[in-house]
Amino acid sequence: MAPDVFTVLADPTRRRLLGALASGERTVNDLVAGVDIEQPGVSRHLRILQEAGFVFVRPDGQRRWYSLRTQPFDALVDWMHGLAQDQAGRLERLAALIEVSKGPSPKGRRR
Amino acid sequence: MAPDVFTVLADPTRRRLLGALASGERTVNDLVAGVDIEQPGVSRHLRILQEAGFVFVRPDGQRRWYSLRTQPFDALVDWMHGLAQDQAGRLERLAALIEVSKGPSPKGRRR
DNA sequence: TGTATATATACACGTAAGGAAATGTATTGG
DNA sequence: CCAATACATTTCCTTACGTGTATATATACA
Numbered sequence: 001m002a003p004d005v006f007t008v009l010a011d012p013t014r015r016r017l018l019g020a021l022a023s024g025e026r027t028v029n030d031l032v033a034g035v036d037i038e039q040p041g042v043s044r045h046l047r048i049l050q051e052a053g054f055v056f057v058r059p060d061g062q063r064r065w066y067s068l069r070t071q072p073f074d075a076l077v078d079w080m081h082g083l084a085q086d087q088a089g090r091l092e093r094l095a096a097l098i099e100v101s102k103g104p105s106p107k108g109r110r111r
Numbered sequence: 112m113a114p115d116v117f118t119v120l121a122d123p124t125r126r127r128l129l130g131a132l133a134s135g136e137r138t139v140n141d142l143v144a145g146v147d148i149e150q151p152g153v154s155r156h157l158r159i160l161q162e163a164g165f166v167f168v169r170p171d172g173q174r175r176w177y178s179l180r181t182q183p184f185d186a187l188v189d190w191m192h193g194l195a196q197d198q199a200g201r202l203e204r205l206a207a208l209i210e211v212s213k214g215p216s217p218k219g220r221r222r
Numbered sequence: 223t224g225t226a227t228a229t230a231t232a233c234a235c236g237t238a239a240g241g242a243a244a245t246g247t248a249t250t251g252g
Numbered sequence: 253c254c255a256a257t258a259c260a261t262t263t264c265c266t267t268a269c270g271t272g273t274a275t276a277t278a279t280a281c282a
Contacts, residue, residue, distance in 0.1 A: 004123075006121045006126070007121050009117050009121075010117045010118050010121035011239085011240080012115075012117075013240085015117070015190070018194065019193070019194065022193075022194045022195075022197035022198050023197050023198070027258080027259090028258070028260090029257095029258070029259085037240085037241065038242060038243085039258090039259075039260090040241085040242075040243085040244090040259090040260075040261075040262090041240075041242080042259095043259060043260050043261080044240085044241090044260085044261085045240090046259095046260095047260080047261095061248095061249060061250070061258090062248065062249040062250065062257065062258045062259075063249095063258065063259085064258080064259065064260095068194075068198070073191065076191075079126070080184065080187075082130070082133075083129065083130065083133045083179075084133075086130070086133035086134050087133050087134070087179070122269090122270080124270085138228080138229090139228070139229060139230090140227095140228070140229085148270085148271065148272085149271075149272060149273085150228090150229075150230090151229090151230075151231080151232095151271085151273085151274095152270075152271060152272075153229095154229060154230055154231085155230085155231090155270080155271090156270090157229095157230095158230085158231095172228090172278095172279060172280070173227065173228045173229075173278065173279040173280060174228065174279095175228080175229065175230095
């Protein structure tokens, strides 16, 4: 079963992979060069990231180009937003940190 | 050694505890009622949350009142902000999600 | 004082996650 | 075709994590 967003982001290697993908599309070998584990480990992490929706794969011959997807971050932001809402005005700092939209919809999950 | 923010938030019970604390100060027994593990488990989670700065403890007789702290969320938001910056205009959606301030250096957590 | 309550700590255990090494599969190039 | 390259998958092992039970500590109460 696909693990939740928090579990996926808990692994430091996976966060490094996402960081590497932030600057653009990368192949597996590109990503292997940036971390300190072997290629099979990277492939396994990429599979987890893919199943969680964090990455998109574009096969191109024998290469596979991975790119970053932002949708899973919604769950993260939504959860923090929920915390801030429960806190009302108690901890405005958190609310300010994750304030994203001024629209009337309190949940903000459109499309 | 104190685990990082992502690792702390990876546990669903800890997230539920933070959610319970979002509505105000709670004692350990209060929190035990909201989750499905025994009291020692809750105390252990609270210790982890405390060491990571997520909660503040106010001893009051035999009770211990726990409350939420927002500072550790900074690391989370900073990391996402860093991702969005590396992406520049490539994925404006993520950038929009975590956009928090128009200031030049809101928190100054740079690598 | 002694006992109950509130919470923390110690111990033991099962499970799940991450890694290395080996192997499998697809694609390119000679 | 055959070899090399790029990547995925499998297997095995080790370690770390969360949990329950039991116990310790501290405070209230009678």
